[in-house]
Amino acid sequence: MTATAFSTAALALLTLAGSASGQIGSSYCSANSNSTGGPSVISASGSTDVALNDVTLACSSLPLNAFGYFVTSQTQSFIAGPGGSSGNLCIAGNIGRYAGNIVSSGSTGAVSLVVDLTGVPAPTGSYAALPGDTLNFQFWHRDAAGGSVTSNFSPGLEITFDSAAPTFVQDVYPLLTQPNINAPECIICHGSFGGLNMGQDAASAYAALVNVASTSFNCQGSIYVVPGDFQNSLLYSKIASPNPSCGSQMPFGGTFAGDVNVIRDWIAAGAAF
Numbered sequence: 001m002t003a004t005a006f007s008t009a010a011l012a013l014l015t016l017a018g019s020a021s022g023q024i025g026s027s028y029c030s031a032n033s034n035s036t037g038g039p040s041v042i043s044a045s046g047s048t049d050v051a052l053n054d055v056t057l058a059c060s061s062l063p064l065n066a067f068g069y070f071v072t073s074q075t076q077s078f079i080a081g082p083g084g085s086s087g088n089l090c091i092a093g094n095i096g097r098y099a100g101n102i103v104s105s106g107s108t109g110a111v112s113l114v115v116d117l118t119g120v121p122a123p124t125g126s127y128a129a130l131p132g133d134t135l136n137f138q139f140w141h142r143d144a145a146g147g148s149v150t151s152n153f154s155p156g157l158e159i160t161f162d163s164a165a166p167t168f169v170q171d172v173y174p175l176l177t178q179p180n181i182n183a184p185e186c187i188i189c190h191g192s193f194g195g196l197n198m199g200q201d202a203a204s205a206y207a208a209l210v211n212v213a214s215t216s217f218n219c220q221g222s223i224y225v226v227p228g229d230f231q232n233s234l235l236y237s238k239i240a241s242p243n244p245s246c247g248s249q250m251p252f253g254g255t256f257a258g259d260v261n262v263i264r265d266w267i268a269a270g271a272a273f
């Protein structure tokens with residue numbers, strides 16, 4: 001890393017993370033001591049749920065007023081002293097650089113960066129992180145060793161992303177069993193007799209809804225829940241639409257007390273139990 005790699009025009013201000021969200025990821029690969037006498041520390045806070053797009057990287061125990069940027073790849077490695085660096089490169093393969101987000105460690109020797117999981121840098125553009133992806137990060141920074149300019153690296157940090165898709169038991173069934181506005185609970189009218197009979201527990205309700213076709217005279221043949229396709233799911237259109245494809249909007253005679261987007265997202269994400 002040369003001094004010219006850091007154009008002053010590209011300098012970004014150091015922001016200190018004030019987030020109270022939890023720590024995510026785990027450190028891997030050893031770092032060499034920098035000019036503070038010890039290695040730097042890398043961490044991340046936020047959520048591993050890609051859909052929330054809430055990740056803040058942080059690196060501390062850096063030399064003061066040192067410029068650098070985070071680098072990322074899905075491949076781990078160990079390359080000692082790449083290109084004459086005093087540190088170790090812990091990633092390989094398609095290495096992306098947050099070169100547009102150069103930060104200074106300032107007077108605290110710490111940096112942080114809010115990363116956008118929908119635009120993870122890569123050599124050929126950027127990509128969106130997906131559930132199941134493991135992204136590895138390092139902070140690459142300038143340093144001075146014995147009076148000459150060098151660079152160093154933080155340890156690696158690996159974060160495996162997931163998706164906290166809504167489930168029927170946790171997110172949807174409670175909406176079907178709570179009182180509605182000017183109408184009773186959905187299961188009061190749909191828990192013991194013909195038409196849509198969701199029974200008296202979550203398992204019965206799930207079994208009555210998912211991939212099940214209506215046999216009622218007016219909605220006959222429509223599937224209550226088509227996993228992945230809320231637009232063709234009768235359960236969704238009966239709640240969301242003032243003019244569903246058959247019969248009246250639900251709850252009959254009243255207003256849904258829950259958030260219909262939860263039903264939409266649950267179906268869109270695959271309608272898990």
Ligand code: HEC
Pocket residue numbers: 176180183184185186187188189190195196214215216217218219220224234235238239246247248249250251252253256
């Ligand atoms: C006051 C009783 C009542 C309540 C409460 C009620 N429904 Fe209904 N529901 C009906 C009646 C009556 C029908 C049949 C007429 C129609 O489709 O408009 C029906 C039809 C349906 C159908 C179509 C069934 C088929 O096979 O034709 C669905 C799906 C449905 N309701 C879902 C719900 C949901 C979800 C809720 C809660 C948000 C709910 N209902 C609340 C009375 C009710």
